[in-house]
Amino acid sequence: MRAEILAVGTELLLGDILNTNAQYLARELAALGIEVYYQTVVGDNPKRLEETLYHAFSRADLVITTGGLGPTDDDLTKETAADYFGEKLVLDEKALEQIQVIFNRMGKEMTQNNRKQAFVPENNSVVMYNANGTAPGIIIEKNGKIIIMLPGPPKEVVPMFEKQAKPYLAKKQEDTFISRVLRVASVGESAMEAMVKDLIDAQSNPTIAPYAKEGEALLRITAKAKDEEEANRLIDPIAVALKARLGKSVYAEGETNMETEVAKLLLAQKKTIAVAESCTGGEIASQLVRYPGISEVFIEGCVTYSNEAKMKRLGVLAETLVTCGAVSKETAMEMAEGIAKTAGADIGIATTGVAGPEGGTEDKPVGLVYIGLYNKGTVEAKEFHFAGNRNKIRDRATFQALDWLRRKLQYEK
């Protein structure tokens, strides 16, 4: 099956919004083994929309549209598609009820033109009721052609595709494509690729694809199989081989992130933590606090930007600051121990560095960061050199601090 993704909306042509739906749908279709040759964006213009839809069906079996299902006269996706398929639009009582539910939830009066959204093709179609907005989605299938019409807002598109359109399409595909992602920390994408290149090259099913995300590298293992069980049977040994090669750098599988994994480990091991931050300026605390329920283990954080704060809040010695400097291994260690002890926490983590753009010297250049870690009575510090601008340096220091802690918790219990 060959597909085309068609986004309808003048706001996209004006650059007012970013077409994230196209990326989401492209990725989902690739995972289903459905080829996409073109993506198109067209405005809310009846003639151009019609031409584009006909053109799309001249080269594709499946067209997935986003947008143009709203209540105004501008919104014409459904009308244009019904014309193409020669279907009449009729009122769907359940769709109307659903729209009413959404209006009730918002505490607003339903207007007359919202009734338009409850009209659906009389035959050859499936209505995808919308729990997150007023526009129902619609599938029409006829004469070997399929159109799947989704609303515009991503928060409506994603659940509707996931729960309704994807199962519809999966049934038509002989094979299913199942992916598993390994998340790799503190190894760059190209270094990671070099470490597993022979494994990547040796594989055709599952395939292994490396890619980079801010601060981490990912490996996506994708198996083509009859069902999920068979796919997992194909993926399991590859995942084991990759993990054996990459060792402790593989920090998790699937959709997650470093702060979530660290928070989970802290909660599972019932270890309390306190954070002392200089160059990261509250980012470590802020990321950990994203995790609901973290208050059970997160005692407190101190953003000790000034030397005074480092001494007063954490007990860093004046002598250390004078002799070694605020950005030093020694200060990082005293900060980590100081925050753990003053907070009464099991673990103390600390950062001090030169985030720039000013303040770098030959000895201590921009990008130099020391991370201190106090755990079970011992304290250590590591030196890092990060590239990038002020905020990249802060982000990288935050990630490295959390990754170091993750390794401790995971492997040195």
Add this chain to the structure above:
Amino acid sequence: MRAEILAVGTELLLGDILNTNAQYLARELAALGIEVYYQTVVGDNPKRLEETLYHAFSRADLVITTGGLGPTDDDLTKETAADYFGEKLVLDEKALEQIQVIFNRMGKEMTQNNRKQAFVPENNSVVMYNANGTAPGIIIEKNGKIIIMLPGPPKEVVPMFEKQAKPYLAKKQEDTFISRVLRVASVGESAMEAMVKDLIDAQSNPTIAPYAKEGEALLRITAKAKDEEEANRLIDPIAVALKARLGKSVYAEGETNMETEVAKLLLAQKKTIAVAESCTGGEIASQLVRYPGISEVFIEGCVTYSNEAKMKRLGVLAETLVTCGAVSKETAMEMAEGIAKTAGADIGIATTGVAGPEGGTEDKPVGLVYIGLYNKGTVEAKEFHFAGNRNKIRDRATFQALDWLRRKLQYEK
């Protein structure tokens, strides 16, 4: 002039990357007064690329492409365009030198296939040398049709378009379109729109367009004029009228954000600040610390998540915590005063609230946040109710805290 945006790259069709270039270019073309009717994405496939380019020129005078200028055999945008225009590709020595410079900078050997990138059309073209990557951009103009070929990576696209393609296009446009953005805090988009609706409706040049961004609302005033000076003459009185209507809610003009404006005010007024955060968990500190040079005024922050930390670090009274609770106006005030006094800062700002998803009660539901502000010996607190999930609530509390401080600094000096 009518334009079409054409992105070339299989990675877009697979959903591996997001097409941010299309949004950027769409917005820039709209600002130049150039209409865009279609955006298309096509893979690295010679036949489909050729068809798409010919189709685009059948309905547009100007085609802007991104991608497909790389060194591999897959990269065919330049070759396809040269064919369309009947132009021969020849080696451009300066382009070759530039590519060599980029390789030297990366400390890598230039490979033979990178020479391909230095070939440009012999006639009717302009080479846009690339300071940020190996692929030069190219403009071909012939027989009333223009193609502007840009590389793929946004960090190369934006400066090349801005410095080279945009001036080329601006010269062809009789009128120029100049925009000014007013940033409005703590008033929702629809409330803002209602406040200035008559002004919006009364205007045709400049136009006034409201739109929403996370946590703030924007008003874009766009004038069509012969030059920037005339545009500004048209915009000035409208900006004045809008500001008179919206008052202190207008916190800045142009590309900026709340933390930048607050940081600038603190530095200009030489006022030192310290932050005590409970529910925002370090986010206020982290945002302020984004601003380079903030260390002159930012003394420290405390993420006092536990009651113990609130008492020990900030001197919040045990009695207050017992009688009023950790989430209360009284606690917020004691936190704000406590952090200012213990840090020796002019200003203390504090947050305490229920970020959820757990921990809400009938009296103190999820979303309830108190913000405390200590300034010049007086302390106040305000109660807020924020909607959304845990992270939205934290983001909104952070924004409101900074906005309150901004109003103080701007209007109560």
